[in-house]
Amino acid sequence: MQSQWPSICAIASAVQAGTTSASELVERALIAIAKKDEYKAIIATTETRARQRALTIDKQVSDGLAVGRLAGVPFIAKDNFLVFGADTTAASNILRGFSAPYQSVAIEKLEAEGAICVAKANLDAFAHGSSTENSDFMTTKNPHDSTRVPGGSSGGSAAAVMLDLAPFALGTDTGGSIRLPASYCGAVGYKPTYGLVSRSGVVAMASSTDVIGPLTRSVEDAAMVLDVMAGKDALDGTTIERESAGYTNLAGALPSKVGVIKEYMAEGIDPAVKGQIVAAIDALKARSVEVVEISLPSLSAALAAYYILCPAEVSSNLSRYDGQRFGHSDLEARTLDESYGRSRSTGFGREAKRRIMIGTYVLSSGYYDAYYVKAQTVRTKLIAEFNEAFQSVDFLLGPTAPNTAFKIGENIKDPLQMYLIDILTVAANLVGVPAISLPAGSANDMPVGLQIMAAQKNDRALLTFAKAYEELLA
Amino acid sequence: MINAELRKSYTVTIGIECHVQLKTATKLFSAVGNDARDAEPNTLVSHIDFGMPGALPVLNSEAVRLAVKAAFALGTEPERFSKFDRKHYFYPDLPKGYQISQFDEPIIGKGSLEIVVDGETKVIGITRAHMEEDAGKSTHPAGKDYSLVDLNRAGTPLLEIVSEPDMHSSAEAKAYARELYLRMRYADVSEANLYYGNMRFDVNVSVSKTSELGTRTETKNLNSFRSVEKSVEYEVDRQIEVLEKGGVIVQETRGWDDAKQRTFSQRSKENADDYRYMPDPDIPPIVLSEEYIAEIGAAMPVMPDAWRKRLSSLGLDRAQTETLLDAQVEFSKEGYLQLLEAMLDNQAFAKQVANWLVNIDIPFMRDYDQPIKVQRVVLYGAIAELIGDGKLSSTNAKALITELLAAESLPDDIAVYAADKGYIQESDEAAIAAIVARVLKDNPQAANDVKNGELKAIGFLTGQVMKASQGKANPGLASQLIKKQLTD
Numbered sequence: 022m023q024s025q026w027p028s029i030c031a032i033a034s035a036v037q038a039g040t041t042s043a044s045e046l047v048e049r050a051l052i053a054i055a056k057k058d059e060y061k062a063i064i065a066t067t068e069t070r071a072r073q074r075a076l077t078i079d080k081q082v083s084d085g086l087a088v089g090r091l092a093g094v095p096f097i098a099k100d101n102f103l104v105f106g107a108d109t110t111a112a113s114n115i116l117r118g119f120s121a122p123y124q125s126v127a128i129e130k131l132e133a134e135g136a137i138c139v140a141k142a143n144l145d146a147f148a149h150g151s152s153t154e155n156s157d158f159m160t161t162k163n164p165h166d167s168t169r170v171p172g173g174s175s176g177g178s179a180a181a182v183m184l185d186l187a188p189f190a191l192g193t194d195t196g197g198s199i200r201l202p203a204s205y206c207g208a209v210g211y212k213p214t215y216g217l218v219s220r221s222g223v224v225a226m227a228s229s230t231d232v233i234g235p236l237t238r239s240v241e242d243a244a245m246v247l248d249v250m251a252g253k254d255a256l257d258g259t260t261i262e263r264e265s266a267g268y269t270n271l272a273g274a275l276p277s278k279v280g281v282i283k284e285y286m287a288e289g290i291d292p293a294v295k296g297q298i299v300a301a302i303d304a305l306k307a308r309s310v311e312v313v314e315i316s317l318p319s320l321s322a323a324l325a326a327y328y329i330l331c332p333a334e335v336s337s338n339l340s341r342y343d344g345q346r347f348g349h350s351d352l353e354a355r356t357l358d359e360s361y362g363r364s365r366s367t368g369f370g371r372e373a374k375r376r377i378m379i380g381t382y383v384l385s386s387g388y389y390d391a392y393y394v395k396a397q398t399v400r401t402k403l404i405a406e407f408n409e410a411f412q413s414v415d416f417l418l419g420p421t422a423p424n425t426a427f428k429i430g431e432n433i434k435d436p437l438q439m440y441l442i443d444i445l446t447v448a449a450n451l452v453g454v455p456a457i458s459l460p461a462g463s464a465n466d467m468p469v470g471l472q473i474m475a476a477q478k479n480d481r482a483l484l485t486f487a488k489a490y491e492e493l494l495a
Numbered sequence: 496m497i498n499a500e501l502r503k504s505y506t507v508t509i510g511i512e513c514h515v516q517l518k519t520a521t522k523l524f525s526a527v528g529n530d531a532r533d534a535e536p537n538t539l540v541s542h543i544d545f546g547m548p549g550a551l552p553v554l555n556s557e558a559v560r561l562a563v564k565a566a567f568a569l570g571t572e573p574e575r576f577s578k579f580d581r582k583h584y585f586y587p588d589l590p591k592g593y594q595i596s597q598f599d600e601p602i603i604g605k606g607s608l609e610i611v612v613d614g615e616t617k618v619i620g621i622t623r624a625h626m627e628e629d630a631g632k633s634t635h636p637a638g639k640d641y642s643l644v645d646l647n648r649a650g651t652p653l654l655e656i657v658s659e660p661d662m663h664s665s666a667e668a669k670a671y672a673r674e675l676y677l678r679m680r681y682a683d684v685s686e687a688n689l690y691y692g693n694m695r696f697d698v699n700v701s702v703s704k705t706s707e708l709g710t711r712t713e714t715k716n717l718n719s720f721r722s723v724e725k726s727v728e729y730e731v732d733r734q735i736e737v738l739e740k741g742g743v744i745v746q747e748t749r750g751w752d753d754a755k756q757r758t759f760s761q762r763s764k765e766n767a768d769d770y771r772y773m774p775d776p777d778i779p780p781i782v783l784s785e786e787y788i789a790e791i792g793a794a795m796p797v798m799p800d801a802w803r804k805r806l807s808s809l810g811l812d813r814a815q816t817e818t819l820l821d822a823q824v825e826f827s828k829e830g831y832l833q834l835l836e837a838m839l840d841n842q843a844f845a846k847q848v849a850n851w852l853v854n855i856d857i858p859f860m861r862d863y864d865q866p867i868k869v870q871r872v873v874l875y876g877a878i879a880e881l882i883g884d885g886k887l888s889s890t891n892a893k894a895l896i897t898e899l900l901a902a903e904s905l906p907d908d909i910a911v912y913a914a915d916k917g918y919i920q921e922s923d924e925a926a927i928a929a930i931v932a933r934v935l936k937d938n939p940q941a942a943n944d945v946k947n948g949e950l951k952a953i954g955f956l957t958g959q960v961m962k963a964s965q966g967k968a969n970p971g972l973a974s975q976l977i978k979k980q981l982t983d
């Protein structure tokens with residue numbers, strides 16, 4: 022598919038030069054959104070505010086004032102980002118009608134550079150899921166085959182980019198929620214080092230693994246968006262300093278040596294997917310890159326650990342949705358306890374309830390040590406194994422997903438099967454390392470994603486390699 | 496009523512948890528003002544305090560600094576590593592559905608402090624102290640079908656100090672509460688305003704006839720030393736009465752009715768709550784460097800026990816010393832103890848000033864609602880000199896001190912001022928001898944009584960001399976001269 026959008030840099034340059042207007046770009050995005058409505062990628066547009074912002078930027082340009090390096094670039098935010106101009110629902114009934122009183126820091130930073138949010142993308146409610154089928158509102162369809170899922174939970178964002186609705190979209194990645202839909206839809210999905218982008222103003226899923234990142238058509242665009250968002254933030258105590266060189270102007274040779282994760286190429290991976298990954302690795306070898314196999318034995322327990330730690334944090338983070346101050350409140354309730362019970366049981370969907378139940382269970386007195394503490398032990402071990410691996414190679418490779426996009430409804434009855442789809446992505450979240458999913462051909466007529474990980478705070482190096490690799494795979 | 500003998504047959508065990516509000520400018524995790532005293536409801540609330548979606552707590556480093564000071568004040572040092580945890584429960588004044596607290600790795604570990612009760616010194620152990628955020632305030636208007644929630648207080652930084660069950664009487668409990676109060680004030684970590692609930696005590700009490708501890712009750716939210724004392728007394732007698740009647744003590748939370756001076760049952764604790772504690776992933780652990788700790792330790796103000804030692808050379812009695820220690824915080828601007836400390840190389844003078852502080856200055860301050868403008872060290876130096884020279888009676892000294900404490904500034908020469916005001920006593924022997932001669936002549940009966948050995952008549956005659964001199968005569972000198980003239 023040829024995109025109607027040039028690179029983000031090119032768009033901004035055109036706006037800055039006055040050869041195109043922000044208003045024109047916003048209209049182009051809104052028209053595309055309306056045209057592709059059948060894919061259900063978008064929950065709501067922020068058209069009124071977007072048009073106003075576009076007019077402001079166009080006025081600044083005509084007045085000869087400086088405009089930012091994302092001037093007039095339209096984008097789409099996953100609906101768990103607090104944004105002005107439309108409700109923020111996290112695709113959940115309990116937040117239906119919630120109008121954000123403040124904006125997320127990531128949005129503020131993008132707006133400060135002139136980017137314009139035009140719409141809110143669909144997701145699995147509260148980002149719980151791998152297909153967007155857990156959205157309380159609708160299921161997004163895969164741009165390549167509308168009978169298939171786009172992946173999740175940032176499925177609306179990935180589909181939006183590949184449906185060409187906007188030059189980029191924002192997602193969140195707690196266990197693979199940017200990379201998996203990028204893989205299923207054929208987009209570039211970037212999960213930064215934990216803490217590199219402020220989480221302030223993003224509806225929390227699992228605070229210790231949540232990260233914010235871009236979904237784009239190219240590594241260069243992803244790097245540009247990251248460069249604007251990255252850095253320490255006074256509103257998020259877990260943020261870290263950005264790299265001094267920043268994340269743009271990426272240029273560099275391929276690395277001399279990379280590692281392929283043994284466990285990621287083992288049984289359970291669709292052979293057609295594996296074939297594409299092997300081909301991608303062979304392309305590296307053809308460029309004289311040494312490829313070694315790296316084993317990370319604790320990966321076998323990573324998914325189990327993730328599905329203890331994540332629900333534990335989810336059950337805690339969802340406590341604030343209690344029907345007392347904002348969002349859905351069951352007005353039939355006659356007592357306080359009834360209000361809590363009814364508001365939450367009618368406001369939360371099945372998957373949120375499942376995770377609250379699991380999380381509450383593993384945090385309960387008497388079970389905490391057996392589950393939560395043990396899972397943290399696995400996490401610590403996994404971190405040690407990754408650290409060791411990064412002593413010998415700078416990058417670890419493997420597929421992003423064990424399969425390609427599956428049929429809508431195929432896994433909906435089997436939560437365990439659905440959780441297994443995250444098997445190759447959760448480790449990067451537990452370890453906090455940066456990871457990217459790059460398009461790597463197709464299998465079963467659907468896109469395949471190649472995943473590359475680097476050590477913590479090596480985002481620039483990872484993006485540099487990814488850019489070189491992208492050219493190689495093209 | 497329980498008689499004293501029966502009460503004696505029980506061992507009382509008391510442990511106290513104290514919530515101290517740290518005096519930061521802003522809340523523990525948000526940049527909103529911390530002083531809710533005069534604020535309209537829900538005006539000191541940010542998206543963080545309100546528990547908005549996407550809101551993240553950011554630790555206030557000033558609260559950490561105050562907690563480190565509190566550690567030194569509790570006779571220990573802060574832990575090098577501590578972390579925050581989430582304590583989960585649902586209540587409308589707890590917006591996030593969890594309270595951010597410190598569960599298993601608090602910022603302060605074991606410490607101790609000394610109390611003195613009936614002349615005996617006792618060491619009370621501190622189990623731990625941890626930082627946590629306060630909840631909001633719920634009110635339930637009588638007869639209404641709604642409750643009101645004010646979140647101004649939500650997120651206020653608290654330090655919860657937990658004692659060992661080392662106290663065994665209401666007097667010890669009261670002494671511990673006061674000592675804790677003094678230390679928090681001297682360390683300047685809290686306004687510790689009891690009236691506004693800046694310090695609240697939860698008192699755990701049990702009684703037992705054996706070496707095994709009895710079932711305890713917890714009386715919550717006491718905000719005065721007296722209510723700590725009285726609630727323990729009430730609770731001890733209540734528990735003994737229940738046990739003597741063959742009943743059992745229910746482990747429960749109780750409240751204190753100050754009007755009726757009794758505790759009342761609030762809620763049973765038989766089913767232990769499961770708070771599902773979990774490390775808070777939004778707040779990185781607190782890791783303190785040796786340098787940071789040493790810096791704060793070196794700048795620590797002097798604690799009450801150190802002041803007691805410093806003042807001990809003055810030979811004050813315990814009540815006087817404690818009055819000074821209390822006054823130091825009650826009138827913190829006056830710097831009483833620093834004043835005394837500066838005089839310590841002149842012990843006699845320092846002791847005299849201490850007496851004036853306790854007997855004149857502090858009582859005066861209790862009725863005086865304006866700032867003091869004069870320099871006490873100059874005032875008391877001049878007064879001491881006048882007394883030393885025999886020019887000022889103690890009665891007049893008190894009047895002069897009180898008058899000058901309220902002055903805009905001290906007169907250039909206090910002696911001249913005192914003379915002008917008629918406070919100086921006559922010590923000119925010839926002048927007083929003349930008055931004595933006149934008085935003896937006017938009171939022949941009394942003079943005769945003295946000659947006949949009735950010494951109490953000397954007092955009468957001295958009084959007459961004082962009267963004749965309009966209070967200016969040095970009374971000691973006057974009585975000497977009376978005796979002298981009558982025996983000559």
